[in-house]
Amino acid sequence: MTVVLDVITAVLFLGGASFCLLGALGLLRFPDTMSRLHAAAKAQTLGLLLILVGAAVQMSPNLAPVLLLVALFQLLTAPITSQIIGRTAYRTHGLERHLLLRDELADRLEHEGSPVHRRTDHSDRRERDDEDTEDTEDAEDAEDAEDAEDAEDAER
Amino acid sequence: MTLLYGITLAMIVAAALLTLVRLLRGPRALDRIMALDVLVTMVIAATAVGMTARDDTTAVPVLVVLALLAFIGSVTAAHLIEKREGMR
Numbered sequence: 148m149t150v151v152l153d154v155i156t157a158v159l160f161l162g163g164a165s166f167c168l169l170g171a172l173g174l175l176r177f178p179d180t181m182s183r184l185h186a187a188a189k190a191q192t193l194g195l196l197l198i199l200v201g202a203a204v205q206m207s208p209n210l211a212p213v214l215l216l217v218a219l220f221q222l223l224t225a226p227i228t229s230q231i232i233g234r235t236a237y238r239t240h241g242l243e244r245h246l247l248l249r250d251e252l253a254d255r256l257e258h259e260g261s262p263v264h265r266r267t268d269h270s271d272r273r274e275r276d277d278e279d280t281e282d283t284e285d286a287e288d289a290e291d292a293e294d295a296e297d298a299e300d301a302e303r
Numbered sequence: 304m305t306l307l308y309g310i311t312l313a314m315i316v317a318a319a320l321l322t323l324v325r326l327l328r329g330p331r332a333l334d335r336i337m338a339l340d341v342l343v344t345m346v347i348a349a350t351a352v353g354m355t356a357r358d359d360t361t362a363v364p365v366l367v368v369l370a371l372l373a374f375i376g377s378v379t380a381a382h383l384i385e386k387r388e389g390m391r
Binding site: 153156157160161163164165167168170171172174175180183184187190191194195198199201202205206207210213214216217220221224227228231232234235236238239 | 304307308310311314315317318319320321322324325331333334336337338340341344345347348351352354355358360363366367370371373374377378381382384385388
């Protein structure tokens with residue numbers, strides 16, 4: 148029985164430690180805040196979870212609820228932290244836009260007329276930048292036309 | 304089993320060192336906050352492994368407190384960054 152428990156603990160510990168290591172590696176190597184967030188979540192949730200379960204298997208059974216509590220709390224709070232960091236990163240230019248294939252939030256913000264902070268200084272993104280500027284130019288043209296109409300109305 | 308605990312702890316310490324490099328490098332405050340959060344997670348993991356290795360349950364409250372502190376600290380810091388950037 149002890150051997151079985153030992154093997155279970157060994158597998159869980161090594162798995163959890165591997166996830167921690169890989170998450171840390173991703174945190175170090177990934178290029179921008181958003182992708183680092185993705186790597187960090189691996190270490191924070193599954194890495195810690197496996198290690199806590201491994202510890203709970205090995206320790207006395209009346210300790211398991213407390214470790215489960217820690218695991219549950221971590222599972223609840225890690226997404227909240229990630230969401231707040233991600234939102235702040237989006238609002239404060241924390242992401243490399245030329246790495247994005249799609250930015251649905253920007254499309255939506257543009258559609259609703261909110262100001263979108265697009266960076267245009269990335270040379271790799273020339274093509275999409277051109278598209279973007281065309282779009283905004285169109286929008287500006289439309290606005291200009293409206294303004295002109297308003298001015299005419301005022302003159303009358 | 305001692306060897307297993309040693310290997311696990313070594314892996315977690317290596318992960319913590321990598322996270323520490325990110326913490327020192329930045330480049331933005333958000334990256335540092337994130338790295339600190341992950342670092343605290345790794346401290347929790349290492350404490351759990353050490354607890355298991357020594358079969359000693361005194362450190363269990365430490366795990367709970369660290370989990371709480373990591374959450375509150377990261378959320379507060381991220382909020383402050385958001386407010387500060389919004390001021391500009």
